[in-house]
Amino acid sequence: MPLHSVQHLSPTAILGLWHLTEPPEALWPLLPPAYRALIPPTAGPTRQAHWLGVRALAHALVEQLLPSSESNNLIIQNDAEGRPWLTGTPQPLEISLSHSGEWAAAIISTSGRAGIDIEIVRDKARRLASMFLSDDEMAAAAALPEASATQRYSLLWSAKETLYKLAARPGLIFAEQLLLDVAAVQTPLPDTSAAPLQLSATLWVSDEDIRHCICYSEPAPGYVLTYCHAAE
Numbered sequence: 618m619p620l621h622s623v624q625h626l627s628p629t630a631i632l633g634l635w636h637l638t639e640p641p642e643a644l645w646p647l648l649p650p651a652y653r654a655l656i657p658p659t660a661g662p663t664r665q666a667h668w669l670g671v672r673a674l675a676h677a678l679v680e681q682l683l684p685s686s687e688s689n690n691l692i693i694q695n696d697a698e699g700r701p702w703l704t705g706t707p708q709p710l711e712i713s714l715s716h717s718g719e720w721a722a723a724i725i726s727t728s729g730r731a732g733i734d735i736e737i738v739r740d741k742a743r744r745l746a747s748m749f750l751s752d753d754e755m756a757a758a759a760a761l762p763e764a765s766a767t768q769r770y771s772l773l774w775s776a777k778e779t780l781y782k783l784a785a786r787p788g789l790i791f792a793e794q795l796l797l798d799v800a801a802v803q804t805p806l807p808d809t810s811a812a813p814l815q816l817s818a819t820l821w822v823s824d825e826d827i828r829h830c831i832c833y834s835e836p837a838p839g840y841v842l843t844y845c846h847a848a849e
Contacts, residue, residue: 619670620677621720621836630726630846631682632733634836635674637666637719644669648676651692671714671721678725679703679710698787713782713844720840729848732783736775738839743770749777749791750799757799765804772804772841773797776831779843780818783829794821797831806835818845 621634641662645653648669656668672693679691683706690705693712703710711726713733724731736742743766747755750773761769780795789795798817807814813832820827829845836842 620674623678623681626724626726626844626846627848629728629848630724630731631678632724632844632846633674633678633722634735634842635670635677635721635723636837637670637716637721639666639670641665641669644673647673649692655692655694667716667721671716671723674721674723675701675712675714675725678723679706682725682727683708700782700785713779715778718840720837722836722842722844724844724846726846726848729846730783730785731844731846732779732781733842733844734775734778734782735836735840735842736771736778738768738771738841740767740770742774743767746770746773749774751792751796754792754797754799758802760800761802761804768806768835768841769802769804772802772806772833772843773799775841775843776816776818776833779831779845780820780829783845783847784820784822786822789822796821806833806841808835808837816843 619636621636624632692704693701701712701714711731713724713731715722715734717735718737720735722733722735724733777791777795796819813834816831818829818831831845833843
């Protein structure tokens with residue numbers, strides 16, 4: 618079963634991981650037929666598997682969070698900015714989705730905003746760090762031990778992606794408005810069998826700073842997972 622793990626973050630929020638091992642034809646039966654009209658028409662087999670798998674995960678989570686009678690008509694749509702949202706539910710639900718390589722991740726919440734991101738650990742984040750880290754963050758990252766540097770920069774990119782999804786505001790500048798306590802980052806990361814580590818983050822919007830706490834771990838070798846549930 619590709620549903621790898623389910624974690625209740627609170628009475629109103631649930632997080633799941635899905636191991637993407639199936640081809641698209643094995644995933645279609647897990648979803649309502651309405652998705653055939655929504656899948657990007659130019660998606661190749663790998664992108665189709667990601668697109669279908671993360672939605673199959675979301676459906677599995679909603680079935681655990683809500684009574685089955687309330688989740689039967691669920692459909693995930695995307696708004697003009699590409700953010701997912703849910704239709705066909707009797708109450709508003711927050712949703713955040715992510716996929717990378719062989720893994721999909723999702724949070725569903727009945728109360729409070731949520732953000733999640735999963736990334737393959739690779740050197741690309743380190744090479745592009747000056748594009749998404751502030752000068753202070755760059756200096757703090759450079760001062761940390763060289764060991765696990767590739768994992769650390771991948772984590773920082775993932776954490777900013779999570780914060781961006783949590784904010785749900787287009788046009789935010791990663792290096793100026795999404796800020797992290799980089800000096801406190803700990804690597805190597807714990808796997809999901811251990812308690813996740815936590816990273817302080819600040820969202821600057823309209824001259825107001827909003828503090829958040831981002832959880833992070835290694836969900837599988839070579840991956841980083843970050844998430845935040847801002848409960849109301």
